[in-house]
Amino acid sequence: MTALGVAGIGASSGATARSLARMLTVKGTGEYTEYALSVSGDLAEQADLSGEDDVSGSTATGAVAAGRDSYRFSGAITGFDLSGDATLLIDGERTDPADLSTRTLAIEGVDTYTEYAFSASGGISPRDGLTGEDHIHADGKRASGAVAAGRDSYRFSGEITAFSMSSDAKLFLDGVEVDITSLLSHTLAIQGTGPRADYSLHVSGGIAGKNGHSGEDDIDIERGRVDGAVGGGRDSYAFSGDLLDFDLDGDADVFLDGDRL
Template sequence: MFDSGPGSIRNMGDETAETTGGSGERPTDDADGGPTATRRSVLGLVAGAVGVNLGSSRARATESGTDTDAGPTVVGFGYGGVPLTDGDAGEEREFDSAAADADGAGGETHSLVVSGTGERSTYEFSVSGEVVSAARLSGWDGFSGGSARGVVWEGGDEYSFDGDVTDLSVDGDAEVFIDGTRVDPGDYGGGLHTLVVAGTGTKATYEFTASEEVVSGAGLSHWDGFSERNARGAVWAGRDEYSFRGEPTTLSLDGDAEVFVDGERVDPADYTGTSGSSTTDGRTASPEESFGYGEGGYGGTL
């Protein structure tokens, strides 16, 4: 049921990406319990898995927080902290401020800062225009088009965008500032919910379906994946986190893990729905069917 091959991967925030910015210290333990070497071996597959076209993506520039005689240095990342090319991993290069300014040309640019308070917080937001640049991001963070997501502990992640904020969700105690003014994430959209599967030290497998869409995941390993309205995976001592729209329609758990929806612990037995996950063509998939590659990367083709 849980294919550890490429077909089961859509890891938007691979925990093996090295921290390069000020989002806080990386935890030392393997949150999902899987072997570090195995997880690092799949890092190269993540770019295709998240559907990023590395050949045509416009380079993003993020300040690394280190200074050289040549001025500020940056590390380029695609969505989810994946280096834009193999050669970009760990590579420092001069920050082109003129190019960054050109990104915001054609409309008023706003700022959004997610400020950590010392504890781990995950966040995600969408805008009506485009997220045009970012600063102080780490390998946990990324942006593409009109969306961004990431993790902070201490310090802050900064983004520049045009348009208006349409969705904003924070799981944790981080504070959010738009154009210097602190805002309440609950005032923006309110359409995103969180589902967390927390391990208790032994292997537990899970699967759930949302009535609308599973939009992101955090803390995932190569055991875990999501596509459209479905998600499935395995946990040991760590936790897998998902953001979704709508309501959970089915939820199954095999093992002793605990499940939380919007911070409240729930009983998987309360989410019976229809046996099996709903596929993209509306039929019901048997539990034995697995995700595969669709157009643009991990597309949930059954």
């Protein structure tokens, strides 16, 4: 079984099981199965566990066979590993353990100050490289920060559901460098035809520059808005959700997911 390596994140403040609203239960199916879990808040045993089960801060390890182990917790589940077969219940609902597998996302600066924000369907926890500018929100499912020459790395579970970035950076998903289009499903390109053309756009999800940007192009990652300009070049963006608004002052060719508008 792989250790989670996130002990101490959101360490328990002395909360008791009775004071914690959420519950996680690992129910054995007859096969001896080890597990490890971590949460973004407090964690406590629901009832007396066996000698194989241990709670330390916001993490727990243990094993089940034919019985069940239950925990009370707050925040989000930031990691869950299972060595064999067991039934997982979260707040009374059966959950596929694969949906809680721990994954990683790293944002590496390329000597340009770049702000970013992202959310995940499961929990997010810090891995390494974070500074005072980097923040995991109270719900445990959103994070924001900035990089220049360093690297910010996070653990998360589930899928990346939104991602925004104000400038250039390298992205590593589960240790593999990926293009921004692997996190954002749509592309929008503005191809200049010579004279200057100003544009603005607004999307409902995340947005990031793809290529061709200059100092005149401004990405507001909080609002999902961009103001920019092209001359004879091409500005490209990747985004998720819907294109809510697009304004163009001047002549340019515009392509949405490769199709000319």
